[in-house]
Amino acid sequence: MTGKTHLIGGIAATTVITSFTNYDPIIFIAAGAVGGLIPDICHGGSKIGRKFPLLSNIINKIFGHRTFTHSLLFLIVMGGILSMITSNSTLIAGLIIGMSSHLLLDAATKRGIKLLYPVNLTVRFPVTIKTGGTIESIVLLLLALITIYYGKDIVISSLNS
Template identity: 85%
Template sequence: MTGKTHLIGGIAATTVITSFTNYDPVIFIASGAVGGLIPDICHGGSKIGRKFPLLSNIVNMIFGHRTITHSLLFLIGIGVVLSMFTSNSTLIAGLIIGIASHLLLDATTKRGIKLLYPVNFTVRFPITIKTGGTLENIVLLLLTLVTIYYGKDIVIPFLTF
């Protein structure tokens, strides 16, 4: 999946969940957007990899692409590490949900993900989507529509005077 799909995936997931929780929507959705991009730190050409090239190169040299950063180990590890530095559950939950959305989206690609890393087992859905292809653009559109639908309940109260 491309960066824009991962970005809107994190936003869509947290926007939907915001409708059912008391999380601060601004922090929750913003952290979901960031979380949607974080797993691709292992790829120098990704949106986040271009922002942090040194870190991206180090992670890629040690682990390669779509291994540890696309695993349950990474997802849990990020949650544990973040909880040592902040007690802001809204921020932590948003990042975790954004990362989870990224893993789910990449599991729909032909390459899949190493969800159980370090176990060398690839997880992918039976029907896959070509990165940057027409089906990905349809997924992007659907995620955008979901964001708009659930986001209206968040934005409209701010617009009424």
């Protein structure tokens, strides 16, 4: 998936979840947006990889693309690191949800992900889509519509407060 799809995927996931939680929507959704990009730190050409080229290069040399940073182990490690850095559960949850949305979206591509890394098993959906293709554009549109649908409730709720 492309960066814009991962970005809106993180936003959509956290916007939906905000409807069912007491998390601060601004922090939670912003964290989801950032989290949606984080797993691609292993790819120098990604949005986040271009922002942190040295870190991206190191991670890519050690693990390659779509291995460790696209795994359950990565989510657990990141949860632990984030818990040591901050006690803000809204921020931590938003980042983890955003990263999880990234994994879900990349599992829908032909290349799949190494979800159980270090086990060398590729996980992908039975029906996959081409990165940057027409179907991805439709997925992006659907994620945007989901964000608008659930986001309107957040806006209305904050206006009534």
